[in-house]
Amino acid sequence: MQLNLKKNKASKQLLWIGIVSIVMFFGGLTSAYIVRKAEGGWLEFEMPVWFTISTIAIIVSSALLLFAAQNVKSGKSATTLLLGTLFLGILFSYSQIQGWGDLVAQGVYLTGEGSNASGSFIYAITLMHLLHLIGGLVALLITTVKSKQGNYSKDNYLGIQLASIYWHFLGILWLYLFLFFNYS
Amino acid sequence: MSEHHKETFLTKYIFSLDHKMIAKQFLITGMFMGVVGMLMSILFRLQLSNPGESFAVLEFFLGEKWAPGGVLDPNIYLALVTMHGTILIFWVLTAGLTGTFANFLIPLQIGARDMASAFMNMLSYWFFFAATIVLLCSLFVESGPAAAGWTIYPPLSALPQAIPGSGLGQDLWLIAITLFVVSSLLGGLNYIVTILNMRTKGMTMSRLPLTIWALLIVAILGVLSFPVLLSCALLLIFDRSFGTSFYLSDIIINGEALHNTGGSPILFEHLFWFLGHPEVYIILLPALGIVSEVISVNSRKPIFGYKAMVGALILIAFLSFVVWGHHMFITGMDPFLGSVFTFTTLLIAIPSAVKVFNYLATLWRANIRFTPAMLFAIGFVSTFITGGLTGIILGDSALDINVHDTYFVVGHFHIVMGLSAIYGMLAGVYHWFPKMYGRMMNKKLGYFHFWVTFISAYGVFFPMHFLGLAGLPRRYYTNSAFPMFDGLSDINEIITFFAIVGGLVQLLFIFNFFYSIFKGTKATENPWGSNTLEWTTPVERIHGNWPGEIPTVERWAYDYSKPGAEEDFVPQNVPLKEGETEH
Ligand code: HEM
Ligand SMILES: [Cu+2]
Numbered sequence: 153m154q155l156n157l158k159k160n161k162a163s164k165q166l167l168w169i170g171i172v173s174i175v176m177f178f179g180g181l182t183s184a185y186i187v188r189k190a191e192g193g194w195l196e197f198e199m200p201v202w203f204t205i206s207t208i209a210i211i212v213s214s215a216l217l218l219f220a221a222q223n224v225k226s227g228k229s230a231t232t233l234l235l236g237t238l239f240l241g242i243l244f245s246y247s248q249i250q251g252w253g254d255l256v257a258q259g260v261y262l263t264g265e266g267s268n269a270s271g272s273f274i275y276a277i278t279l280m281h282l283l284h285l286i287g288g289l290v291a292l293l294i295t296t297v298k299s300k301q302g303n304y305s306k307d308n309y310l311g312i313q314l315a316s317i318y319w320h321f322l323g324i325l326w327l328y329l330f331l332f333f334n335y336s
Numbered sequence: 337m338s339e340h341h342k343e344t345f346l347t348k349y350i351f352s353l354d355h356k357m358i359a360k361q362f363l364i365t366g367m368f369m370g371v372v373g374m375l376m377s378i379l380f381r382l383q384l385s386n387p388g389e390s391f392a393v394l395e396f397f398l399g400e401k402w403a404p405g406g407v408l409d410p411n412i413y414l415a416l417v418t419m420h421g422t423i424l425i426f427w428v429l430t431a432g433l434t435g436t437f438a439n440f441l442i443p444l445q446i447g448a449r450d451m452a453s454a455f456m457n458m459l460s461y462w463f464f465f466a467a468t469i470v471l472l473c474s475l476f477v478e479s480g481p482a483a484a485g486w487t488i489y490p491p492l493s494a495l496p497q498a499i500p501g502s503g504l505g506q507d508l509w510l511i512a513i514t515l516f517v518v519s520s521l522l523g524g525l526n527y528i529v530t531i532l533n534m535r536t537k538g539m540t541m542s543r544l545p546l547t548i549w550a551l552l553i554v555a556i557l558g559v560l561s562f563p564v565l566l567s568c569a570l571l572l573i574f575d576r577s578f579g580t581s582f583y584l585s586d587i588i589i590n591g592e593a594l595h596n597t598g599g600s601p602i603l604f605e606h607l608f609w610f611l612g613h614p615e616v617y618i619i620l621l622p623a624l625g626i627v628s629e630v631i632s633v634n635s636r637k638p639i640f641g642y643k644a645m646v647g648a649l650i651l652i653a654f655l656s657f658v659v660w661g662h663h664m665f666i667t668g669m670d671p672f673l674g675s676v677f678t679f680t681t682l683l684i685a686i687p688s689a690v691k692v693f694n695y696l697a698t699l700w701r702a703n704i705r706f707t708p709a710m711l712f713a714i715g716f717v718s719t720f721i722t723g724g725l726t727g728i729i730l731g732d733s734a735l736d737i738n739v740h741d742t743y744f745v746v747g748h749f750h751i752v753m754g755l756s757a758i759y760g761m762l763a764g765v766y767h768w769f770p771k772m773y774g775r776m777m778n779k780k781l782g783y784f785h786f787w788v789t790f791i792s793a794y795g796v797f798f799p800m801h802f803l804g805l806a807g808l809p810r811r812y813y814t815n816s817a818f819p820m821f822d823g824l825s826d827i828n829e830i831i832t833f834f835a836i837v838g839g840l841v842q843l844l845f846i847f848n849f850f851y852s853i854f855k856g857t858k859a860t861e862n863p864w865g866s867n868t869l870e871w872t873t874p875v876e877r878i879h880g881n882w883p884g885e886i887p888t889v890e891r892w893a894y895d896y897s898k899p900g901a902e903e904d905f906v907p908q909n910v911p912l913k914e915g916e917t918e919h
Contacts, residue, residue, distance in 0.1 A: 158533060161533060162534075165528075165529045165532065165533065166453065166456075166525055166526075166529050169525050169528055169529065169559055170521075172559060172560070173525075173559045173560070173562070176559075176560050176561070177566055178567075179564070180566075180567030180610070181567045181570075184571065184606075188600060191603075193597065193598040262578065262580060263574075263578045263580045264579055264595065267579075268581075268597075269581055269599060272581065272582065273582075276570065276574055276580070280570070
């Protein structure tokens with residue numbers, strides 16, 4: 153038990169430090185955005201509505217996940233709530249792709265003739281966020297299956313905890329990016 | 337995990353989970369890359385001292401295509417310089433140095449059976465291995481390896497059609513470095529968590545050996561700065577492969593304008609140097625840690641100013657994030673901003689000087705044992721001072737503008753970073769070899785290796801400062817087209833002579849290393865009379881480090897020549913005597 157606690161703590165720390173390095177990665181990208189924007193020649197455009205839908209989806213998914221974790225802690229099953237989270241995560245991914253479609257329809261391209269760094273940044277940064285999120289979806293999928301198999305209990309739910317930390321982080325990261333794109 | 341278990345050849349040497357074996361994998365890969373990188377420098381030095389002359393070695397290594405008639409091709413010159421820098425900075429002195437000593441020393445010195453995640457540790461090596469293979473493959477592509485410098489500035493690196501090395505070679509370079517960063521991150525995460533969580537009973541942070549402090553801070557630096565390199569490389573990959581314009585603008589090739597507008601190569605430099613400068617400390621700090629340990633052990637004295645040493649490490653690490661602009665003084669930077677970067681850069685001199693004074697104070701009136709490890713540690717102090725002084729010149733924007741991109745810079749960074757870190761690494765290998773392989777390295781060869789290395793390394797890099805002051809630019813294939821540089825050719829010949837001598841003597845070291853693994857005299861458990869915990873483990877390597885209980889720690893690591901003790905060292909696991917106070 154003692155050893156287990158130590159191990160749990162170490163796993164969480166690993167995850168947190170990993171998150172710090174992901175923050176630095178996106179910090180690098182968004183500061184590049186700011187520096188490049190300050191140099192002028194910057195195309196302004198509307199953020200796609202689909203990105204607002206993404207935002208709602210990911211906030212609700214985080215809420216569901218919170219309840220799921222609570223359920224496990226009090227010994228109840230979390231499978232349904234986890235499935236809900238997973239579903240919203242997929243909805244998020246779908247809305248991101250739709251959002252890119254919106255951008256293209258507006259004439260904002262990733263690359264080629266007429267493309268501008270302002271648009272390219274949006275594509276590159278959201279794509280990177282989505283790649284990290286796919287990792288989160290895989291983690292959620294695993295926890296959902298394990299929860300279905302009854303692998304978690306009141307005093308053994310590290311997997312759900314880790315997946316939650318990462319998922320909430322992705323949500324907060326998206327929120328930051330969303331506000332950043334809209335207001336910076 | 338605590339018991340030693342049966343291992344097959346594959347699990348023992350190849351897919352090993354044992355941190356000690358992984359350390360050796362890093363070391364030997366690093367040494368191999370070191371030979372490759374060094375050989376490249378000798379090849380391009382031949383061209384610099386004897387421009388346009390034919391050499392059989394060039395033709396032997398580079399073939400008819402890249403050295404037609406034995407004369408180095410200009411494009412391949414650039415490629416060799418680029419690969420030389422990349423290999424030495426990342427492969428030898430980042431992965432080779434940290435990978436070896438973090439893996440080897442962290443569990444042993446903090447009293448743990450292995451890393452927090454042995455599996456991640458293994459992955460870290462295998463990502464590094466994959467990166468190595470990709471980088472080496474790039475030496476064999478038709479258009480040659482990457483040639484835009486280790487700093488891969490766009491547009492040279494961003495336009496595949498720019499020069500031969502900008503094509504496939506640059507792609508492979510980027511893939512290799514991405515794998516490399518993944519390896520470093522996996523390693524770094526693991527080191528931090530291991531040090532924070534797995535210390536044995538009694539090993540408080542204030543009793544940690546300075547090696548571990550240095551490795552901890554290096555890991556933190558890596559976790560914070562490598563992701564930024566990745567973001568920098570990501571945008572470059574988009575520009576190269578998908579036609580975006582993050583770094584590119586108004587480019588005309590063969591009279592044809594490219595569509596890219598508005599991109600900024602200066603943006604690249606900001607992102608790159610935000611990693612680039614911490615990277616030089618990622619290289620240097622492990623060496624600082626190793627040298628602290630080796631100097632204290634062989635001076636038979638406690639390290640002078642332990643807390644100041646830790647504080648200086650932390651301060652250096654912190655400052656390293658706010659100085660990147662000193663690489664960009666001539667990019668049209670606002671002079672006020674330039675003076676801010678000058679200020680922060682010069683601040684680093686303070687903690688650096690603290691370290692130097694503490695080393696000197698530890699050596700002062702000590703009963704020094706001049707082992708080969710100790711000589712290299714003292715050599716480190718020497719190069720750290722020499723190179724540090726020219727750093728003050730380069731950190732000052734008004735002075736740097738005159739020597740930027742000349743051989744003055746090449747001389748500076750080779751001495752302060754290249755030589756210092758290599759000396760630290762060699763000191764570490766000589767010092768911990770008995771623990772790694774259970775045998776001793778040959779001392780006489782060690783002395784010979786040190787003195788020839790020390791003299792020829794200064795012989796190579798000291799004169800470069802004069803070349804730089806005379807205006808000789810770096811990264812030039814030849815200087816024979818400029819009459820003003822004609823008088824410098826003698827200096828260039830001397831440099832190449834020393835480079836060859838210095839290179840050859842490393843082969844002697846490698847011979848000593850491998851010979852001693854099999855034929856060296858058998859080591860005892862604690863041959864140097866050292867206090868740290870690794871010397872309480874048995875000579876025979878076992879998975880789990882200690883056969884019985886892990887020792888508990890009762891004191892700091894530096895009780896050398898303590899008044900009242902019977903011997904001139906008291907290992908960390910020896911309880912305090914009645915009435916004895918902790919240092
Ligand atoms: C055998 C010893 C070495 C010799 C003779 C040597 C020589 C040189 C020379 C002459 C250059 C400049 C070429 C040019 O600018 O045209 C150079 C570049 C460089 N060297 Fe070394 N070097 C040696 C060891 C090292 C070490 C130990 C390091 C590790 C830090 C290192 C890192 C670099 C880097 C980063 C560059 C810059 C590459 C670039 O411009 O992209 N070298 N070396
Ligand atoms: Cu710097």
